Amino acid sequence: MTADEPPLSTVDALVQLSFLVQxxxxxxxxxxxxxxxxxxxxxxxRDRTAGMLEIGGHLGLDKSSMTGLVSRAEKRGLVRRSPxxxxxxxxxxxxxxxxxxxxxxxxxxxxxxVAALTAGLTEAQRTELTRLAGAVINx
Amino acid sequence: MTADEPPLSTVDALVQLSFLVQxxxxxxxxxxxxxxxxxxxxxxxRDRTAGMLEIGGHLGLDKSSMTGLVSRAEKRGLVRRSPxxxxxxxxxxxxxxxxxxxxxxxxxxxxxxVAALTAGLTEAQRTELTRLAGAVINx
DNA sequence: TATTGTTATACTCTATAACTATA
DNA sequence: TATAGTTATAGAGTATAACAATA
Numbered sequence: 001m002t003a004d005e006p007p008l009s010t011v012d013a014l015v016q017l018s019f020l021v022q023x024x025x026x027x028x029x030x031x032x033x034x035x036x037x038x039x040x041x042x043x044x045x046r047d048r049t050a051g052m053l054e055i056g057g058h059l060g061l062d063k064s065s066m067t068g069l070v071s072r073a074e075k076r077g078l079v080r081r082s083p084x085x086x087x088x089x090x091x092x093x094x095x096x097x098x099x100x101x102x103x104x105x106x107x108x109x110x111x112x113x114v115a116a117l118t119a120g121l122t123e124a125q126r127t128e129l130t131r132l133a134g135a136v137i138n139x
Numbered sequence: 140m141t142a143d144e145p146p147l148s149t150v151d152a153l154v155q156l157s158f159l160v161q162x163x164x165x166x167x168x169x170x171x172x173x174x175x176x177x178x179x180x181x182x183x184x185r186d187r188t189a190g191m192l193e194i195g196g197h198l199g200l201d202k203s204s205m206t207g208l209v210s211r212a213e214k215r216g217l218v219r220r221s222p223x224x225x226x227x228x229x230x231x232x233x234x235x236x237x238x239x240x241x242x243x244x245x246x247x248x249x250x251x252x253v254a255a256l257t258a259g260l261t262e263a264q265r266t267e268l269t270r271l272a273g274a275v276i277n278x
Numbered sequence: 279t280a281t282t283g284t285t286a287t288a289c290t291c292t293a294t295a296a297c298t299a300t301a
Numbered sequence: 302t303a304t305a306g307t308t309a310t311a312g313a314g315t316a317t318a319a320c321a322a323t324a
Binding site: 192202203 | 282
């Protein structure tokens with residue numbers, strides 16, 4: 001029989017859960033030398049091509065932070081910069097084939113690791129957790 | 140009427156929720172110039188005095204990362220280093236009065252911000268979410 | 279010898295301010 | 302003038318390897 005755990009407040013439960021998930025993300029990324037923010041960058045580009053400002057908006061980062069972030073990913077061959085056909089000031093960032101491969105593979109591993117966190121729940125509990133988390137996310 | 144949101148997978152829901160909570164943490168910390176890791180450092184020291192290795196274990200950081208982390212907090216007057224009475228190699232890190240004040244105040248603000256995330260849930264839903272999150276946390 | 283902690287070093291990540299080029 | 306992006310700079314945060322002091 002395992003030890004009883006102290007009851008958690010809602011706040012503590014959400015904070016601790018967030019750290020568990022973030023650790024799973026970091027560990028999945030580390031297998032490929034990717035930081036969490038690099039994972040997020042690839043995630044943003046998974047379904048779209050975007051300019052620096054737009055990506056920064058999604059990640060909550062200043063445009064000056066984007067330059068280095070994208071350059072490091074570019075140096076690793078994961079993304080490319082292209083000139084925008086409509087605006088001479090703008091660049092469009094998109095995944096390379098290698099970047100897309102790594103994105104898909106990483107998503108799979110993240111899925112496995114995060115799913116493993118809920119392995120102790122019943123299917124009904126998992127469904128309910130997903131529903132409640134979704135309600136928080138959607139306001 | 141608000142727009143329908145796409146149904147989320149369990150993995151996506153947990154990942155997105157973790158980013159929401161982490162953002163709340165970061166914003167609460169930013170009000171006092173504290174990073175998330177500095178908040179965690181104060182949290183570890185809230186209920187105990189600990190050596191560098193022990194703190195690093197709680198935070199998942201190498202001992203070499205601890206030196207700078209603790210020194211920055213020390214320079215701000217939030218923690219102090221004391222020689223261990225039992226081991227001449229070790230130092231004991233503890234909160235200063237100012238550090239404790241900030242820790243309590245920060246915990247309050249984090250509580251408010253994280254609680255606000257669940258403001259749209261009923262009390263029963265909040266209870267259920269807490270129970271399910273606790274089940275994930277406790278294995 | 280093993281352990282605790284620091285230092286030296288290198289890198290990622292981030293922001294502010296100043297700058298370039300284009301709109 | 303305003304906008305998209307980069308550069309210069311500064312600082313936090315992290316790890317690896319080498320080191321000092323103590324156990």
